[in-house]
Amino acid sequence: MSKTVAVIGGGVAGLAASAALNQLGYHVLLYEKESSTGGNVRNWDRLFPSGRHAAEVITELESSVTTDTEILSGTTVTSVSFSNGNFHLQTSTDRVGVADAVLLATGFELFDARKKEEYGYGIFENVITSADFEKMFSLHGKPLMADGSEPRKVAFIHCVGSRDEKVNKPYCSRVCCVTAVKQAIEVREALPGCEVYNFYMDLRMFGSGYEQLYKEAQVKGVSFIRGRLSEANENRLRQVIIKAEDTLASKPVQLTVDLVVLMAGMSPPANTLPILRSLGLSDNADGFADIANAHTGSTLTGVKGVFVTGTCTGPGNVGESVNSAKAAALQIHQYLRGD
Amino acid sequence: MSKTVAVIGGGVAGLAASAALNQLGYHVLLYEKESSTGGNVRNWDRLFPSGRHAAEVITELESSVTTDTEILSGTTVTSVSFSNGNFHLQTSTDRVGVADAVLLATGFELFDARKKEEYGYGIFENVITSADFEKMFSLHGKPLMADGSEPRKVAFIHCVGSRDEKVNKPYCSRVCCVTAVKQAIEVREALPGCEVYNFYMDLRMFGSGYEQLYKEAQVKGVSFIRGRLSEANENRLRQVIIKAEDTLASKPVQLTVDLVVLMAGMSPPANTLPILRSLGLSDNADGFADIANAHTGSTLTGVKGVFVTGTCTGPGNVGESVNSAKAAALQIHQYLRGD
Structure with a gap:
């Protein structure tokens, strides 16, 4: 037997x-x-x-x-x-x-992005996670704001629940960097007029074909800003105001975007x-x-x-x-x- | 059969x-x-x-x-x-x-570091590769300069033959970052007085236990400088003068060290x-x-x-x-x- x-x-x-x-x-x-x-x-x-x-x-x-x-x-x-x-x-x-x-x-399990309270997930309607983004692409083939309109500015936030001792997740989740770059390209392809920003700490594009994706994103006009988000807030237009420090330019960055995508790590x-x-x-x-x-x-x-x-x-x-x-x-x- | x-x-x-x-x-x-x-x-x-x-x-x-x-x-x-x-x-x-x-x-095959001529491998006696470093540790349990003496300043150069279109190696070699961090710790443990610098582009510490190694290196006093080496030269004391741009501080760096370790990529x-x-x-x-x-x-x-x-x-x-x-x-x- x-x-x-x-x-x-x-x-x-x-x-x-x-x-x-x-x-x-x-x-x-x-x-x-x-x-x-x-x-x-x-x-x-x-x-x-x-x-x-x-x-x-x-x-x-x-x-x-x-x-x-x-x-x-x-x-x-x-x-x-x-x-x-x-x-x-x-x-x-x-x-x-x-x-x-x-x-x-x-x-x-995907890291519960609500635990990074300062990023506003579950509070501001135009702050979503990488998983929400995928669901939206499955349904609509493009990113949409909560009111159903197309965003003109989208920001991807890397390392949400990764490399972050404050939420007891000191390790790297490996796949979020390349997922963010993939998603950034998808936004530029679906909505060519949309500005796309990636806030990262280190771009960990370590796998076969990843570096090519990174290059493709740059060619397609995605902006990369080395810096960790400090907080996100909402204005009266339901846009999201994000604050970070650009660690390459050594100066604070404030950006108002229509949609924020949090790259939730793996727990x-x-x-x-x-x-x-x-x-x-x-x-x-x-x-x-x-x-x-x-x-x-x-x-x-x-x-x-x-x-x-x-x-x-x-x-x-x-x-x-x-x-x-x-x-x-x-x-x-x-x-x-x-x- | x-x-x-x-x-x-x-x-x-x-x-x-x-x-x-x-x-x-x-x-x-x-x-x-x-x-x-x-x-x-x-x-x-x-x-x-x-x-x-x-x-x-x-x-x-x-x-x-x-x-x-x-x-x-x-x-x-x-x-x-x-x-x-x-x-x-x-x-x-x-x-x-x-x-x-x-x-x-x-x-x-390890990338032939001589192809990055400007880094001086094969020209300056105190420029070695990560593989040479391992051999030295197997033999002596510590890093040594060409004349057999102990170095007081060691610099690790990441991405030698990786992420470099000039030498037709656009991809990331995955293991060099963590190997460099491991080797940097080994230097600090073998020669506690020795200053250790890591010149990197992105620290790709993506695996289980890697981020802990990175932290351990920082605790043990290893310096990390985000910047790509432009060239290495030798002075009359057979020390190596390295030039890079610190992309975090946005200013040029020049450093004189006793030993340079080139993290050769995988070809x-x-x-x-x-x-x-x-x-x-x-x-x-x-x-x-x-x-x-x-x-x-x-x-x-x-x-x-x-x-x-x-x-x-x-x-x-x-x-x-x-x-x-x-x-x-x-x-x-x-x-x-x-x-």
């Missing part, structure tokens, strides 16, 4: 791992807290650097999973224990799952820590699942039979999550064969 | 892929152009962010490969062709290899392109092996049965290469089973 692996989380990493485990001959119990799989990527319109539609990636991953994967949607895993040679998964639906190995693929999801604790595992300094080592053991934990993959171990992009998921599947294969 | 996979390149990715392929039941022909495996990592002393010894990582990977891997060291693959259902590999030793699938893991190795061409494949805009797509097909090429992994597809770190190698092995498994 084939062995069973419990995969917790049905985002990009969970789906890719389930498909790989099926391919290796394992039965998979895939736990997804939402009503459908796809995770955070499902809320995205297009992905950097190619502009490929996120929905296409999700569909591809979903169809790579075989009937050997039992998808338990709407089910949150609350704790995992080990007894009689098996892992037992407690869930929100009272059904207890039994598995020979467990893979955590619980992903990330560990609330339901990961209880699972880690139930297994006697801990989170790392940033609150993500701890890994055995960054070089050869990025999918291993301190407990035999328990593995981790994707963004529950720290910020990452889709391609990294897919590779990490396949690496985890192979590591589980090795463990279950007793190699 | 088990099928055979030819793995070209015995660095981190090639070793990890060979081990994974063995685990999946395949015979591996591992071609390594040098006399021993380990690739570029073999020349490194310690790896970021943990400071783990590179030799330990190589040893772990080498011992994970089984007797089902035949290591052909000192052998360069010059071209690959497909006929009669098999791939045929032409090599520098005249022996022709036959395989059912091919994995390119040819890795990277595609010379022997990859002929192999790609022989297969009808091409390189990407940066000169690295092209991949099917960055999201779900980062180990696939445009030719069935030919796969790619690791830094021959673009700059990356050890953990990424290991995950990519395992993902490639699984993808090859899927192909060879005809799934």
Whole structure:
């Protein structure tokens, strides 16, 4: 009889791992807290650097999973224990799952931009997040202000909930810089007359094709201002007044724009820590699942039979999550064969 | 009879892929152009962010490969062709290899710092590269000037052969920023009295634990200056005079230091392109092996049965290469089973 692996989380990493485990001959119990799989990527319109539609990636991953994967949607895993040679998964639906190995693929949550109160998210109607921006592009193919009109000035604010000790997020979220540049280009393409500004600290365009995107944005007239936003306010026209220090020009900047897009960082999801604790595992300094080592053991934990993959171990992009998921599947294969 | 996979390149990715392929039941022909495996990592002393010894990582990977891997060291693959259902590999030793699938893991070459003539590498004795620095640390556990004495001022220059269109390297090499920060800390620890400067454009500390390293460097007294070096010269004391523009303070900087470390970027190795061409494949805009797509097909090429992994597809770190190698092995498994 084939062995069973419990995969917790049905985002990009969970789906890719389930498909790989099926391919290796394992039965998979895939736990997804939402009503459908796809995770955070499902809320995205297009992905950097190619502009490929996120929905296409999700569909591809979903169809790579075989009937050997039992998808338990709407089910949150609350704790995992080990007894009689098996892992037992407690869930929100009272059904207890039994598995020979467990893979955590619980992903990330977007940083709640309301926690940066001074930026006005949830207070000013024309301050939105990068996720809101994607939703708007899926629906309308262009950015719009709250009253439905087209903005003439848009500002992207990098590092919202990243590299910020004040909100206990000292780490870099990796994908926001390139997402902001992608979104800035999308604004210029959809509304060629619209002025676009990016407020950044360091432009972390580190991946293949990212630097080209950065150049493309510059060619397309996007302005880049090195400086961290101090605060945002609203005027009587419902425009947003942003204040920052231009750290390259060493002078304060004040700018009135129609729309502000906050690049929300990646935070560990609330339901990961209880699972880690139930297994006697801990989170790392940033609150993500701890890994055995960054070089050869990025999918291993301190407990035999328990593995981790994707963004529950720290910020990452889709391609990294897919590779990490396949690496985890192979590591589980090795463990279950007793190699 | 088990099928055979030819793995070209015995660095981190090639070793990890060979081990994974063995685990999946395949015979591996591992071609390594040098006399021993380990690739570029073999020349490194310690790896970021943990400071783990590179030799330990190589040893772990080498011992994970089984007797089902035949290591052909000192052998360069010059071209690959497909006929009669098999791939045929032409090599520098005249022996022709036959395989059912091919994995390119040819890795990277460090950018030749002499090409940035104005930085004086190969001209001034106290201008070294990041690789020279590692060698020195392996040998002496501290940085030394050419005359064997301890430096009192060291400058690290980021982006040497990266983000530089003048030398046809427009892309970011990902790992140099964090390597520079790691090395800067190592100098401060080995020689606490030594002043250490980092000249950077954007500090791309995007990985787990990187931002902590950056903070650690600041706490340990490393100075960071945002600016690109324009030139380096030597004075009569064999010290190096460096000129840059401090883009944060918007003023020119001139600094006399005892030792300059050039953070050489990652370039595609010379022997990859002929192999790609022989297969009808091409390189990407940066000169690295092209991949099917960055999201779900980062180990696939445009030719069935030919796969790619690791830094021959673009700059990356050890953990990424290991995950990519395992993902490639699984993808090859899927192909060879005809799934």
